[in-house]
Amino acid sequence: MENKIILLVEDNPDDEALTLRALSKSNVANTVVVARDGVEALDYLFARGAHAGRDPEDKPAVTLLDLKLPRVDGLEVLAQIRSAPATRLLPVVILTSSREEQDLVNSYRLGANSYIRKPVDFAQFTEAVRQLGLYWLVLNETPGDPPGATR
Amino acid sequence: MAPGDLDFERLFRDAPALLLVLQADAQFTILDATDAYLRATFTERTKIVNHGLFDVFPDNPDDHSATGARNLRASLQRVMTSRAPDTMAVQKYDVRRPDSTGGGFEERFWSPVNSPVLASDGRIRYIIHRVEDVTDYVRGSLPEAVQHEPSDAVERRNRALEREILQRSRELDALNRSLQQINEALNTEIAERKRAQNWLSELLRSAPDGIIIVDREGRIVLANDQAGLHFGYTTEELTGQSIEILVPDRQRRSHTEHRARYIATPRRRNMGEGLELLGQRKDGSFFPVEISLSPIETAEGLWVAGIIRDITQRKQETEQIRRLNEDLRRHTVELEAANRELEAFSYSVSHDLRAPLRSIDGFSQALLEDYAAQLDQTARDHLARVRAATQRMGVLIDDLLALSRVTRSELHPEAIDFSALAESIADELRHTYPARRVEVDIEPGLQAMGDGRLLRIALTNLLSNAWKFTEPRPIARIRIGRYVAEDGRSGFFVRDNGVGFNMAYAHKLFGAFQRLHAANEFPGTGIGLATVQRIVQRHGGRIWTEAAVDAGASFFFTLRSEVPS
Structure with missing residues (x-):
């Protein structure tokens, strides 16, 4: 579990700090890579631009994706992830403020694995992040994982 | 001496005329007769009063061509329906001789008139039957010379003449009847035509649309009241004028040309076909009209009837509807814009307004957790209030968004x-x-x-x-x-x-x-x-x-x- 990478795509530094705090409070000690907009997230995933030297096979166990992002927004990032063969099966969890119907519908239509709305109450937020970590990093099996293997 | 003191019964019975008073019933019951009548018919009052006319005066059974009874009944029935006197042609109607003188029938010719006596309500009370015995006249009309011929020859000629007179008489009678019928039919037709004409001219006069009829030179033959009202003239002023006085000055020339073309190829043109036209009133003002035309063939040549409708109000209404529609369209556009704005606003609220709240709540919590030792009870209480207010604000935003969703979502x-x-x-x-x-x-x-x-x-x-x-x-x-x-x-x-x-x-x-x-x-x-x-x-x-x-x-x-x- 420690080797698995979490990609957090979040432009708001407060939310970034709170998410990291919630993760550590929940005893999730995985490496968290933070991308602060859609372009950065895609560069990381496809090992290009600032992340050109990176091994693209080293994929995150889960991507926590905000919807409202500078430059390329979250839905567009999701669409590109799903249309590239290398990242087609990558677990993507939408983590956003919005509970607008259109956001929910569009996210699932584009192939989000889950949709979590960030609660205002930090205690609830921590609980939500804890469950996320437990589910996606411990319980969930992805096609890339050899049975029983830990990376 | 007042007329009321006269002895009318006596006067009637002694009157020097052959009169019968009949009840206007089916049997034509005899009510009374003059003495002269009784003498002429060889009968007595008591034998005929209260008896049906044809019961006591039947046709001569030996004369198979007798038509007297039938003709008399027909005449009486005409009186009943027309309630007017009916003069009959000379009739051969034989009378029965009294049994004391050997019985049998005696030949008689009569000239009868049947006349109704009307009650004050117009119904027939009695019928007076008056006859003149013209037997002697019929016989006496024979030429002098003939009377000196041998008696059997005279008798034959007499018979022939009688038949001829009777025949003529019947013909005259029939002619009279048919003339009367023709007269009645003519009267009825005249009355009907008058009614129809009144009706048509009334319709024309009071029609809600203006109607103007012009001859082939464009002179107004007829204009109805409404046409006068439209153009501000009396109908008398319009009659005889050129139709072009009702056309705006600058369109008169082309109107004349159009009219000439129409006369050359007349056809019905319905309301609303062709261009919208302007009419010119007597005071020089204009108004929009709609005109339908139809050619009429008359004894005086081709006339053209035009129905003119003032469409000022309709045009105003159309214009108003157009304006309302435009307003509606503008409002719709505005509403759509407002809706889109609301949508964008809600989206923004949903995303951006909650994020700072999360920060306030999250970092307050972090303070409480990480710096609990440095904070006294009051500081912790303040932070708790900050968090409570923040969360309440979060709920408010959520409720507001729910309200806005209710407004925006489709039903x-x-x-x-x-x-x-x-x-x-x-x-x-x-x-x-x-x-x-x-x-x-x-x-x-x-x-x-x-x-x-x-x-x-x-x-x-x-x-x-x-x-x-x-x-x-x-x-x-x-x-x-x-x-x-x-x-x-x-x-x-x-x-x-x-x-x-x-x-x-x-x-x-x-x-x-x-x-x-x-x-x-x-x-x-x-x-x-x-x-x-x-x-x-x-x-x-x-x-x-x-x-x-x-x-x-x-x-x-x-x-x-x-x-x-």
Whole structure:
């Protein structure tokens, strides 16, 4: 579990700090890579631009994706992830403020694995992040994982 | 001596004329006769009075060509129907000799007149039958020379002449009848034509459209009242004028040309065909007209009838409708823009307004956790208040967004089992507040027509309120049922035995953020009832309330598209 990478795509530094705090409070000690907009997230995933030297096979166990992002927004990032063969099966969890119907519908239509709305109450937020970590990093099996293997 | 003192019976009976008085009945019963008549017919008063005319005066049974009785009956019947005197041709009508002189019939020729005696109401009271014995005349009309011929030859000639006179007489009679019939028919036809003409000219005169008829030179032959009104002339002023005086100056030349072409190839042209035209009034002003034309063939040549309709009002109405439509379109565009703005606003609120709240709450919590040792009780209390306020703000934003969603979302009406919906919401509330004791009475079989999702939101709000405001009651009672107004419209009600409220503030109840209770008493954002009202209004219904402090509250609402029970 420690080797698995979490990609957090979040432009708001407060939310970034709170998410990291919630993760550590929940005893999730995985490496968290933070991308602060859609372009950065895609560069990381496809090992290009600032992340050109990176091994693209080293994929995150889960991507926590905000919807409202500078430059390329979250839905567009999701669409590109799903249309590239290398990242087609990558677990993507939408983590956003919005509970607008259109956001929910569009996210699932584009192939989000889950949709979590960030609660205002930090205690609830921590609980939500804890469950996320437990589910996606411990319980969930992805096609890339050899049975029983830990990376 | 006054006429009233005259002895009329005596005068009548002694009158030197052959008169019968008949009842106007089917038998033509004889009522009286003059003595002269009795003598001429060899009879007595007592033998004929109160007997039918033809019972006592039958045809001569030996004369097989006798037609006297038949002709007389026909004449009397004509009098009955026409109520006018009827003069008959000379008739051969033989009379019976008294038995004392050997019986048998004696040849007689008569010239009869039948005349009605009318009562004051116009009905026939009696018929007077007057005859003259013309036997001697018929016989005496024979030429002098003939009378000296041998008697059997005279007799034969007599017979021949008699037959001829009778024949002529009958012909004359028939001719008279047919002339009378023709006359009657002519009179009827004249009356009918007069009526029809009156009717037609009245129709023409009073027609709601202007009607002008011109001859082939364009002179006005006839103009009706309405045409005069349209153009500001009297019909007399118009008659004989050129039609072009009604056409605006600068169109007269082309109108003349058009008219010439029309005369060359006349055809019916209906209202609304072709161009819109202008008429010119006597005072020089113009007005829009619509004209239909039809050619009329007359003895004086081709005339053209035009029906002229003043379409000023219609054009104004059309213009008004066009303006209203434009206004409507503009409003729609504005509304759409406002809607899009609202959509963008809501989206922004949803994303951006909550993020700072999360920061405030999150970092307050972080302070409490990481610096608990440095903070005294007061500082911790302040931070707790910051967090409570932040969270409350979060709930407010969520409620506002819900209200805005209710406004924006599309309506999908369907038949709803309202009783089942209420039951399922009550179950959820019982589950949420297991400690409460609430008796919920739901009228079975309630049906509604509406958007299921929105109705659930509305009813959830109403029931949650009822739940909340009955909290102080040891046994809370909530009733949901059908409400029927006096005008027959029906809706639903939700009634509780809770703390109620002062009706003086009822008008504030449905405004967003309006609350009638302190937050520490009953928590809430004051958006729930605004949401309910919005939902009811979107269904074309209305919501109102009846309540009193400490005596419970009732909420009534209607939905326009309701399922009739």
